[in-house]
Amino acid sequence: MHQLRKPYLLFLADAQLKSDAKTAFGLRDWCAADVLGEWSLPAATVSLGLTRMAPAEAAQQGAGSIVIGVAAVGGVLPDHWLPALAAALDAGMDVVSGQHSRLTSFPSLVQAAQRNGARLIDVRHSDKTFQPGTGHKRTGQRVLTVGTDCALGKKYTALALTTALQAQGAKATFRATGQTGVMIAGEGVAIDAVISDFVAGAAEQLSPDNTPDHWDVIEGQGALFHPAYAGVTLGLLHGSQPDALVLCHDPARDTIEGYPDFPIPDLQEAINRYVEAGRLTNRAVRCVGISINSSSLSDAEWASYAARISVELKLPVVDPMRGGVDAIAKALLAP
Amino acid sequence: MHQLRKPYLLFLADAQLKSDAKTAFGLRDWCAADVLGEWSLPAATVSLGLTRMAPAEAAQQGAGSIVIGVAAVGGVLPDHWLPALAAALDAGMDVVSGQHSRLTSFPSLVQAAQRNGARLIDVRHSDKTFQPGTGHKRTGQRVLTVGTDCALGKKYTALALTTALQAQGAKATFRATGQTGVMIAGEGVAIDAVISDFVAGAAEQLSPDNTPDHWDVIEGQGALFHPAYAGVTLGLLHGSQPDALVLCHDPARDTIEGYPDFPIPDLQEAINRYVEAGRLTNRAVRCVGISINSSSLSDAEWASYAARISVELKLPVVDPMRGGVDAIAKALLAP
Numbered sequence: 094m095h096q097l098r099k100p101y102l103l104f105l106a107d108a109q110l111k112s113d114a115k116t117a118f119g120l121r122d123w124c125a126a127d128v129l130g131e132w133s134l135p136a137a138t139v140s141l142g143l144t145r146m147a148p149a150e151a152a153q154q155g156a157g158s159i160v161i162g163v164a165a166v167g168g169v170l171p172d173h174w175l176p177a178l179a180a181a182l183d184a185g186m187d188v189v190s191g192q193h194s195r196l197t198s199f200p201s202l203v204q205a206a207q208r209n210g211a212r213l214i215d216v217r218h219s220d221k222t223f224q225p226g227t228g229h230k231r232t233g234q235r236v237l238t239v240g241t242d243c244a245l246g247k248k249y250t251a252l253a254l255t256t257a258l259q260a261q262g263a264k265a266t267f268r269a270t271g272q273t274g275v276m277i278a279g280e281g282v283a284i285d286a287v288i289s290d291f292v293a294g295a296a297e298q299l300s301p302d303n304t305p306d307h308w309d310v311i312e313g314q315g316a317l318f319h320p321a322y323a324g325v326t327l328g329l330l331h332g333s334q335p336d337a338l339v340l341c342h343d344p345a346r347d348t349i350e351g352y353p354d355f356p357i358p359d360l361q362e363a364i365n366r367y368v369e370a371g372r373l374t375n376r377a378v379r380c381v382g383i384s385i386n387s388s389s390l391s392d393a394e395w396a397s398y399a400a401r402i403s404v405e406l407k408l409p410v411v412d413p414m415r416g417g418v419d420a421i422a423k424a425l426l427a428p
Numbered sequence: 429m430h431q432l433r434k435p436y437l438l439f440l441a442d443a444q445l446k447s448d449a450k451t452a453f454g455l456r457d458w459c460a461a462d463v464l465g466e467w468s469l470p471a472a473t474v475s476l477g478l479t480r481m482a483p484a485e486a487a488q489q490g491a492g493s494i495v496i497g498v499a500a501v502g503g504v505l506p507d508h509w510l511p512a513l514a515a516a517l518d519a520g521m522d523v524v525s526g527q528h529s530r531l532t533s534f535p536s537l538v539q540a541a542q543r544n545g546a547r548l549i550d551v552r553h554s555d556k557t558f559q560p561g562t563g564h565k566r567t568g569q570r571v572l573t574v575g576t577d578c579a580l581g582k583k584y585t586a587l588a589l590t591t592a593l594q595a596q597g598a599k600a601t602f603r604a605t606g607q608t609g610v611m612i613a614g615e616g617v618a619i620d621a622v623i624s625d626f627v628a629g630a631a632e633q634l635s636p637d638n639t640p641d642h643w644d645v646i647e648g649q650g651a652l653f654h655p656a657y658a659g660v661t662l663g664l665l666h667g668s669q670p671d672a673l674v675l676c677h678d679p680a681r682d683t684i685e686g687y688p689d690f691p692i693p694d695l696q697e698a699i700n701r702y703v704e705a706g707r708l709t710n711r712a713v714r715c716v717g718i719s720i721n722s723s724s725l726s727d728a729e730w731a732s733y734a735a736r737i738s739v740e741l742k743l744p745v746v747d748p749m750r751g752g753v754d755a756i757a758k759a760l761l762a763p
Contacts, residue, residue: 225657226655226657227656228655228690285623285624286625287623287624288621288622288623289619289621289623289624289627289659290621292660293656293659294656320563320628320666321561321562321625321629322560322628323663324624324628324659324661324662324666325624325659325663326659327659327662328624328658328659328660331655331656355563355708373690374655
């Protein structure tokens with residue numbers, strides 16, 4: 094489990110495109126209270142609209158970590174990003190990265206971290222060891238977002254559902270299983286980086302025993318219908334022991350993204366397969382709603398689509414970006 | 429993928445119990461032609477009945493590796509085992525270990541390996557990186573052993589089936605996915621040690637394109653019904669793209685070993701679940717037979733049990749230890 098030190102200074106490096114700074118925008122939007130400001134190199138043209146703050150100043154104001162909020166080309170940090178990161182370490186802050194290349198592969202950063210007692214945290218990697226899953230039932234309630242594919246809103250839905258549950262007066266905690274999620278939550282585990290034998294065990298550890306009225310809202314990963322990642326999805330599902338599932342779907346996709354030979358299943362079939370698999374570790378698991386990424390639909394198309402599948406599946410159908418997820422929060426809290 | 433240097437010298441250390449030397453006995457039985465002899469410490473009372481040979485002598489006779497054939501208590505090599513291993517390195521041999529602790533964690537072994545250009549190979553660990561699965565259909569034919577639980581004969585069945593296919597004149601290759609299997613085959617990947625994101629991709633790489641009449645016989649791992657390891661099983665199944673499945677089962681078990689709250693499913697249900705999951709990457713997958721670990725049954729009980737489930741499931745039912753697996757090999761080769 095990663096444990097990050099907040100608040101954050103968001104580092105934009107020399108970003109020219111907003112799309113390269115998705116992580117930074119996500120953190121600004123989803124954990125605004127934990128973000129002190131932004132910092133970038135002179136060549137940057139992207140801004141988050143936050144207070145500009147050099148690392149030393151951010152540290153003085155209490156920043157715990159500088160977070161690399163942009164994707165490096167090829168996943169490898171360019172050398173000219175390193176001085177800003179070393180400055181943050183020298184100011185006593187941790188450096189947090191979601192790049193493929195490890196921060197610890199840069200001797201200058203390792204030395205700066207050592208001389209300041211600061212940490213280099215690669216949230217894409219998992220250096221912690223976990224125990225195998227036990228299958229023991231845990232107290233408290235859990236909802237897991239699952240999907241008909243990768244990258245269609247499972248994290249976003251889980252974050253929105255956490256907020257909606259809290260707004261309705263419920264106790265709820267977002268449980269992060271991917272790198273951006275871990276940065277937002279400040280803790281969690283990048284489940285796809287865990288040794289396969291320990292995925293279910295890591296998922297168990299991620300949502301420990303809690304009070305009976307507490308909801309863990311667990312960020313899903315992958316899809317049972319994905320030829321590369323279904324094993325990750327199944328291990329996370331089994332270890333999470335969810336009481337409830339929310340199925341995430343993008344109606345613009347006919348096949349798994351990047352895998353044109355693999356069709357997206359029918360929604361009822363997808364629900365059946367997730368419930369069948371989830372019953373192994375929680376006999377009472379049920380699907381409580383559908384979260385749609387409807388960005389490809391007009392308002393009229395969305396209204397008609399949502400109405401149709403809600404009737405077909407007898408479940409609330411929402412888009413977190415278009416009206417929110419309150420209907421699913423209500424379904425979870427219904428006695 | 430691990431690639432080991434044969435032939436082997438099997439190291440029994442100071443084994444007192446045959447059960448501690450399961451790996452050594454398995455190698456003696458399953459790759460006898462690749463084993464030159466055995467070596468042990470003075471305190472050992474277990475012998476494989478092979479020629480005793482000091483490392484230097486084994487190297488002179490062409491041994492490529494010394495293989496640790498016994499389980500160390502707690503998975504950690506005791507210091508008094510190290511001189512024999514260093515002697516093997518000094519004679520130019522590799523050291524192969526399936527222990528939890530890594531050979532590379534012992535400085536004396538690392539130094540001995542370096543000064544001799546020899547290798548320290550931890551088959552339980554996977555230092556190689558893999559690509560994610562592609563889902564691309566490969567040429568050649570594949571059969572995967574799957575199970576109602578762990579540790580009930582999936583490796584043994586795959587080895588026996590490889591031999592039986594070859595005896596019937598077919599081209600067949602055993603594909604190892606666990607540490608003992610890798611030692612027997614001299615190559616393969618410990619699939620449960622792979623980062624979860626790459627399990628399906630590693631399985632794809634393990635059984636590459638082959639001639640249309642060639643069978644890869646792939647060693648299965650875990651079980652879809654296991655609360656800790658089902659994700660590993662599913663990733664291996666998807667990446668293997670098997671044309672055929674052999675279901676392995678032990679009728680003496682009612683629940684998953686070590687997980688008394690998790691029942692072993694009905695055999696037809698188990699077949700259905702494996703075929704349903706396997707269809708994602710091979711629409712034509714079918715179950716061709718049942719391999720039973722019948723050690724708990726008398727001869728009469730076994731005959732009656734095998735006859736009954738063969739009629740129920742309309743499939744050949746074998747025990748590799750009791751009559752062999754020819755019936756399943758025939759089913760695979762039937763036109």
